């Protein structure tokens with residue numbers, strides 16, 4: 684394993700956050716699943732560690748503030764709740780890498796589309812809310828079921844973007860720790876709009892073909 688890190692997941696009780704937490708606890712990191720209700724997170728962790736006893740002590744359930752106290756903080760909330768959650772923990776996030784996997788999507792006539800946000804993307808919106816943090820967009824396309832299936836590799840490219848080059852590289856390394864997964868630095872936060880919007884495209888493909896597709900880039904030797 685690479686360096687052991689402390690990772691906190693805001694909204695970690697949902698499918699995406701809990702899958703992320705499970706995967707990174709299994710990779711040897713200390714992960715706090717955060718929730719608006721610490722009991723809900725503790726109950727979830729009890730059920731996860733009942734199935735995966737090797738993760739006991741590495742996976743903790745707590746409130747979002749405790750999760751935000753970790754070294755690296757992952758935002759895994761629905762877009763509708765993201766501002767409120769960030770507002771509630773903003774003082775813990777200064778100077779830290781804040782990874783957003785949040786997609787702002789809406790459904791119209793069975794088709795998902797990406798919301799056009801005033802700042803372009805969720806990641807850029809969070810960056811404006813957190814000027815002292817290093818906001819990184821990543822893991823938007825990681826299907827929760829496969830991400831949380833820790834007995835299997837995850838066949839996926841994780842597109843990572845940030846205005847902070849070192850933070851981008853760090854999250855690329857984090858993505859590379861998952862067997863089968865390749866982290867790719869995809870530029871500054873101005874790439875986030877296209878990356879987030881691509882999630883809607885993938886979900887529409889999934890609905891049409893009854894599958895869980897993901898993204899892999901060709902022609903890239905890294």
Ligand SMILES: NC(=O)c1ccc[n+]([C@@H]2O[C@H](COP(=O)([O-])OP(=O)(O)OC[C@H]3O[C@@H](n4cnc5c(N)ncnc54)[C@H](OP(=O)(O)O)[C@@H]3O)[C@@H](O)[C@H]2O)c1
Nearest residue numbers: 694696697698699718719759760761764785786823826827
């Ligand atoms: N599901 C996937 O496969 C997947 C993959 C990649 C990225 N994503 C993205 O990851 C994010 C989370 O996805 P998800 O499917 O896990 O979402 P979710 O289940 O709807 O929400 C995750 C957690 O966020 C908290 N939450 C829900 N509504 C909230 C609100 N109004 N205000 C504050 N907190 C709220 C809840 O935790 P508490 O009630 O415990 O606080 C909930 O368990 C989304 O933005 C999604 O686009 C999802």
